Amino acid sequence: MMASADLTTAAPDVTSAPPRKVVPRRRKNRNSLTAGVLGWIVGIVFFFPVLWMVLTSFKTEADAYTSTPHLVFSPTLSQYRTVFSSGLWPYAANSAFATLVSTILVLALATPCAFALSLRPVRKTRDVLFFFISTKMLPVVAAIIPIYIASRDLHMLDNIFTLVILYTAMNLPIAVWMMRSFFLEVPGELLEAAEMDGAPLRRTVVEVILPVVAPGLAATALICCIFAWNEFFFAVNLTATQAATVPVFLVGFISSEGLYFAQLAAAATVATLPVILAGWVAQRQLVRGLSFGAIK
């Protein structure tokens, strides 16, 4: 039942019962107007803080600090210039590195794992799956002390690879569950046909399964990127100057520059923009990732 939960199924069925259509449709149209007005209002309300952040980032500080907000102002790029000249690039490079490398690692580990838990299920599949999800429930804060001490003793503090390892572990359970839900969609006939032809497992995987789950791989990668890019707790506790990421930059930026609304809005905009764009592109797959693949 849930498996068919897809936006496309929401399209009204035109062929069935044409004589009855007249009454419900009129009601639907009336409702849509209310729904439309209501929808747009709440949409704008929820989006407003983001919009306001972007608007503020194009203001001068004088325009930003007014008790009656200025909606009309002459936009300036000077805040962005300040942000980029205050050393954002190394942080962005660290974030990009940690995000990309951890995502590649996650996919490399999760894909075979999900395969072994779906198409060729091992014994105790259920136990393994629940072990993975249970690691997401344990509070990170209880693990941070040993992680901090271990990284200190291994001289891995302020090292980007520490974050890579932790982000991989953080996203792995989500990716395993999500990839598994994609593998389960591979039609059984396809596999059987490949088996009948006597194709070796590797060829079956590369030629039959991978093309079917490729969109799933992309979606999983995007979800992992979003979580890794936004991560703050590990970054703030385990990095200092060499390996600090964009969220840490935001904190440092504020404490060194004091509270300058427009500048801070520009920094926040730069930090958030990549993920917002990625999320907009992947919004159809977002639900599936966030529900560990339970809802498709």
Next chain:
Amino acid sequence: MTAIAPPPAAPAPFTATRHARARPDRRRQGWVRRAPLLPALVFTIIVTQLPFLLTLWYSLQSWSLVRPGSEHFVGLTNYADVFRDSQFRTTALNTVLMTVGTVLIAMVLGVALALVLDRKFLGRGIVRTLLITPFLVMPVAGALIWKTVMLDPTYGIINFLLRPFGIGHFDWVSKLPLGSVMIEMIWQWTPFMMLLVLAGLQSQPKDILEAASTDGARPLDIFRELTLPHLRRYIELGIVLGAIYVVNEFDAVYMMTQGGPGISSANLPFYIYQRAFLGFQVGQAAAMGVVVVVATIIVATFALRLIFKTFSGTEQAA
């Protein structure tokens, strides 16, 4: 398991020889099947489980991070301290308030928004995109925006909008710290709830709803009798998953209030962080961590059972 069942009609003469080789073969087969799974499993065990064992060990020590060599075994003293610590109790209560409040309010709003978005209207795709944006905003940046341009007592836009109602200069973050943090979190988590509930609404069989409405059922009755029971699993899943993340919230507290004034808006993650990295009390922080883990395991056992019900439901259907 059924996929590789051996062909049943094996000719009789071969069964004996095959049987002799079967055991090592099957064992090898087992490992071949398990091999793809092992790297991920081993990695996860090392990175996520080992630290917890160490935390358990640290919790029995008296150990200050700034005095190397100060560690010595103290048994359960740290636990006794934790339970005597009134600040720990306060932050535990804050954590419960924050989690329950945020998740429930976000869910109610999420259901309402999903019901709106389930209707067709002009620009629905755009509105949906606008609505999910708060969830995508980097939590640190979101908290910063709320603390400054939204909730600032003098220049914040919320106070500007409330000025006609006589609340012109309310200092949200210091007068209502827990509430301010929760406002930010509800803003971030409502889209998540909305997406889950919307997926539930759109999986509802349309013909039943249409039949009910042509039979003259009122919209409210349809919602209560048909839609709500159908949504139950989605709502439960949203609450469980939302709670998993919200209970660990650190970013918003760190950015907006630093747990203050005093500890009035500190939750357990923030308090334990403070103890470990600002107070350098490794042993005590570890003991608190263990207490939190035990509490989480108790709650999570119920949560897992619930999740399992949901998942086995979907797989039967698929």
